[in-house]
Amino acid sequence: MLLQQLINGITLGATYALATVGFSLVYGVLELANFANGAFYILGAYFAMVLYASMGMNFAVSLALALAGTGILGAAMDAGLLRPIRSKGGTRTSMMISTLGVGTAITNLIIVLFGSETKRFPDAFGGKRLEFASAVVTYKQLFTILLCIVVMVVLSILVYRTKLGRAMRAISQNPVAARLMGIDTNTVILLTFFIGTMCAALSGTVVSMYLGSLDTTMYSSVNIKMFASAILGGVGSLPGAVLGGMILGMLETFVSGYISTAYKDVFSFAILILVLLFRPAGLLGQRTIKKV
Amino acid sequence: MKKILAAILIAAMILSLAACGGNSTPSTTKADGTTQAASKDDIKLASIAPITGNLAQHGVSIQNAVNLRLKQYNEAGGYQGRKVVVDFYDDQGTAAEAVNVANKIVDGNYIACVGPYTSACGLAIGSLFGEENITLYAVSASHEDFAKQNDMCTTQCAPQSRSREFECDWLWDEGYRKVAYLYLNDDTGNAAQNWFSKFWTAKGGELVLSESFLADQKDFSAVMTKIVSSGVEVISSYANYASAITIIQQARDLGYKGLIVFGGNAQQQEVIDVCGEAAEGVKFISQFSNDYPTEGVKAFVESYEKEYGRKPTQVDYQAYEATNHILQVLDELGPDDTKAIGEKIHNNPKSHSLYGDYPYVNGVPQFPLPIVQIKDGVYCTYK
CATH class of the missing domain: 3.40.50.2300 (Response regulator)
Incomplete structure (x- = not known):
């Protein structure tokens, strides 16, 4: 049972981590809590479900198209809604509330278009699984875990080893100075939203396949776990997003498995509060020093 | 370009929110499914259902079933030549919104209300219907306390x-x-x-x-x-x-x-x-099986399938049966004394239902509980 719970915990942690990296990426650049991230998470999953399950397209092609479509909508949200607020000196709170509005609108639009009933998301691996030492690991669990690792590596390279990543980090430190240094801040922020919402769509699709189904109630649950993971690991930190997601997933699994499901959120959030008491910036977050 | 994009985004948000937002203004539906204003002679039913939100598919079921039963009733002559029409109110499956719409219903000259869907909504508004002596016939309230609130509260669900x-x-x-x-x-x-x-x-x-x-x-x-x-x-x-x-x-x-x-x-x-x-x-x-061996269930399944192109669900059945029982008591007592209607529904020794005749005791139906199983990809009666 211990091995099986370990596999369950890693998988659940990977789903939380995947959901959190896109959120952390945007937060890292703009210090903006993008409440629409959860909505893009389910929107991407619905896109993929329509292409893969309803239209019968290849899973990889469906996934690629769903990511591109959701990424474009994420970028459109920035260009059409957030950039005008930024350019007119609007506060982060204004932008944050705007993303909340977009998230609510997207979720309701999905209900209008697809109905509120739960939809099937077929297993691209045909239900294949491995059995060893009395534990079971399905291919879709392996895929989820591997994808989490790949996304983490790719995003780390993007942020810490590319010109775009340097521009992102420059904007996060000082957007005005970054612009004076010749960085096209609007384009970099647009690309950040494009990549961030693609990550959300990717995690939504993978989680839906892992669960075998999707519906709009995933919006509220993923948002809470995403914020909790991001805060635990350190908001804005990519490794922190993965670490936070993994800790949360493992905690929930082991509390459910060895104590009771009724206490899983109690324990998880108690640990979160404890961590924040000793490390207010989260486990891998950096303390912000305010200049006076 | 930016302004156009922003305008499109805002328009999309408004449209989607408008489409999904709670509608506390009723939609009056004639028995043939068309929406039009009720005439002076029409007898009015209210119905509370989660028409939007995460329980919306159950709201659709309630609308379908109530409309179907009223259509059949009106085609058969209605109540002494008068049609029965229904106004649907959206509670979004939440107790707070149920209270909002309940306050409108009790002032609306309705003889009875079909719904709400959940126990939580029913518990929130049951006392109000009791004070106003209007039947609140919950579709799927299985909470023990729902029907105990007062004589106006009846449920179509076994506790x-x-x-x-x-x-x-x-x-x-x-x-x-x-x-x-x-x-x-x-x-x-x-x-x-x-x-x-x-x-x-x-x-x-x-x-x-x-x-x-x-x-x-x-x-x-x-x-x-x-x-x-x-x-x-x-x-x-x-x-x-x-x-x-x-x-x-x-x-x-x-x-x-x-x-x-x-x-x-x-x-x-x-x-x-x-x-x-x-x-x-x-x-x-x-509470319901599509292949339960009675003529009533068979006729209901056939008429529902013909009208809506799919087999009825348990919620369809419950809403249909609730409407059915209200109409039976309407035929017996007339539309004027809403308190008498509620009391008769609450304790009805012999209610004609799709399962045959069975009594209601203190607002709770005494019908048989079928065990349903999934076999060869369909729901069927196991026992």
Whole structure:
């Protein structure tokens, strides 16, 4: 049972981590809590479900198209809604509330278009699984875990080893100075939203396949776990997003498995509060020093 | 370009919110399905349903079923030549919105109200209908306290105590002894767990574990691992259908081959559509079975399929039957004394239903509870 719970915990942690990296990426650049991230998470999953399950397209092609479509909508949200607020000196709170509005609108639009009933998301691996030492690991669990690792590596390279990543980090430190240094801040922020919402769509699709189904109630649950993971690991930190997601997933699994499901959120959030008491910036977050 | 993009985004948001937002203004529906203003002679019914929100598919079921029964009634001549029309009110499945629409209904000259769907909404507005002497005929309220509020509150759903006792008797007779119970962590789910635990342990059965979950919980793998390793013979669950889907899939993924049985409103077509083969053999302590062997059920299923192109669900049946009973009492007592209508529905010694004649005692139906199973990809009566 211990091995099986370990596999369950890693998988659940990977789903939380995947959901959190896109959120952390945007937060890292703009210090903006993008409440629409959860909505893009389910929107991407619905896109993929329509292409893969309803239209019968290849899973990889469906996934690629769903990511591109959701990424474009994420970028459109920035260009059409957030950039005008930024350019007119609007506060982060204004932008944050705007993303909340977009998230609510997207979720309701999905209900209008697809109905509120739960939809099937077929297993691209045909239900294949491995059995060893009395534990079971399905291919879709392996895929989820591997994808989490790949996304983490790719995003780390993007942020810490590319010109775009340097521009992102420059904007996060000082957007005005970054612009004076010749960085096209609007384009970099647009690309950040494009990549961030693609990550959300990717995690939504993978989680839906892992669960075998999707519906709009995933919006509220993923948002809470995403914020909790991001805060635990350190908001804005990519490794922190993965670490936070993994800790949360493992905690929930082991509390459910060895104590009771009724206490899983109690324990998880108690640990979160404890961590924040000793490390207010989260486990891998950096303390912000305010200049006076 | 930026302004155009912003305008498009805002328009899309407004449209989607408008489409989904609560509509406390009623939509009057004639029996032929068209929406038009009620004439002076028409007799008015109200209906509260979750027309938008996460329970919207049940709201559609309630609308369909009420409209179908009224269409049949009006085509047969109505009440002494007068048509019965219905105004639908959207409670979004929430108690707060149910209170908002209830205040409008009690001032609206309605003879009775079909709905709401949930116990929580029914408990929030039952006293108001009692004060105003208007029937509140809940579609799927299984909470023990709903019908006890006053003589105006009646439900078309067997209460938890009866359903769980029936379930325990059946499981025991089938020879099962080791059960794990999973239940939705709300007032109805907790009541279900209490009753199940009480009846099962009284029989000497072993309740190996009992775990609650939230309505939006998607991951059951940890608790399923615990269940599989404990060697239980039955997973019994009080769940909505979305949770039922996840429970079935994750139990089968982990190799659980035992019986899975659901109470609550899990018996939806989506369980078969989403779970496929994994749902074969799953059973439901139900209120309705499409192939139940009575002429009433057969005629209802045929007329519903003809009207809407699909088989009716349990909620369709419950809303149809609730409307049916109100119309029977209307025929008997006339539309003027709404208090008398409510009292007669609440304690009706002989109500003509699709299952045959059965009584209502203190607002609770005494109909048979079929056990439904999924066999060869369809719902059918098991027992």
